Amino acid sequence: xxxxxxxLESKSSPINLLNEMHQxxxxxxxxxxxxxxxxxxxxxEFVAHKAVLAATSKFFKEVFLNEKGMDGPRTNVFLNEVxxxxxxxxxxxxxxxxVEVEEDRVQRMLEIAEKLKCLDLSETCFQLKKQMLESVxxxxxxxxxxxxxxxxxxxxxxxxLESKxAAVAEADQADCPLDAPDSPAGRPSNGVSPxxxxxxxxxxx
Numbered sequence: 001x002x003x004x005x006x007x008l009e010s011k012s013s014p015i016n017l018l019n020e021m022h023q024x025x026x027x028x029x030x031x032x033x034x035x036x037x038x039x040x041x042x043x044x045e046f047v048a049h050k051a052v053l054a055a056t057s058k059f060f061k062e063v064f065l066n067e068k069g070m071d072g073p074r075t076n077v078f079l080n081e082v083x084x085x086x087x088x089x090x091x092x093x094x095x096x097x098x099v100e101v102e103e104d105r106v107q108r109m110l111e112i113a114e115k116l117k118c119l120d121l122s123e124t125c126f127q128l129k130k131q132m133l134e135s136v137x138x139x140x141x142x143x144x145x146x147x148x149x150x151x152x153x154x155x156x157x158x159x160x161l162e163s164k165x166a167a168v169a170e171a172d173q174a175d176c177p178l179d180a181p182d183s184p185a186g187r188p189s190n191g192v193s194p195x196x197x198x199x200x201x202x203x204x205x
Contacts, residue, residue, distance in 0.1 A: 021052055022095040033064075033075045037087045044084040046091055050075065056094040058117035086112050093121055103132065 024030055031047040053060035063077060079087065086108050093099040097120070101109055106128055113121035 018096055021049065025049065025095060031074065033077060035077045035079060037079045037082050037084050039081060039083045042084055046087065048091060052094060056118055056120065060116065082112060082115070090116065090121065094118065
């Protein structure tokens with residue numbers, strides 16, 4: 001009687017495999033390729049495993065598959081116009097699937113990923129740049145909204161002050177009429193001028 005097939009799958013095996021390969025590279029064990037990197041006079045050499053580089057980079061895959069013969073115990077690959085720090089970060093990424101870099105180096109990591117045809121690193125850089133752009137846009141939006149609210153708060157007191165000034169002016173006009181009694185407009189409208197002290201003195205005499 002045949003039994004049903006079951007799936008044996010390890011969730012930790014890929015991580016463990018990467019970690020073990022990373023440790024082997026750091027210790028220089030079983031490494032079969034040396035990558036020489038030079039940029040503006042700065043040069044460094046990195047040892048690695050062909051299988052790892054070929055599996056993560058189409059550039060290295062093409063180089064290793066097209067090499068005609070071994071020129072020694074290790075294959076030598078020369079890379080120009082690649083900064084030492086960037087290639088070190090590239091190696092760490094392909095061996096661990098993660099690497100920490102400064103924000104201003106993300107664009108350079110994207111360029112080296114495209115140069116070495118590393119699809120995983122390219123997608124990771126694209127996603128990170130997208131998140132960075134979205135966060136910048138969000139900050140600008142919040143800043144703009146806060147500026148608008150501050151402007152509104154700044155204009156409201158001036159409006160209140162203007163209304164208060166108008167109210168004070170109206171009160172002053174009510175208490176102190178513009179037409180004084182001595183002015184022609186302040187005289188009675190019946191045409192009789194009010195008696196002055198001089199006319200009253202003449203009448204007494």
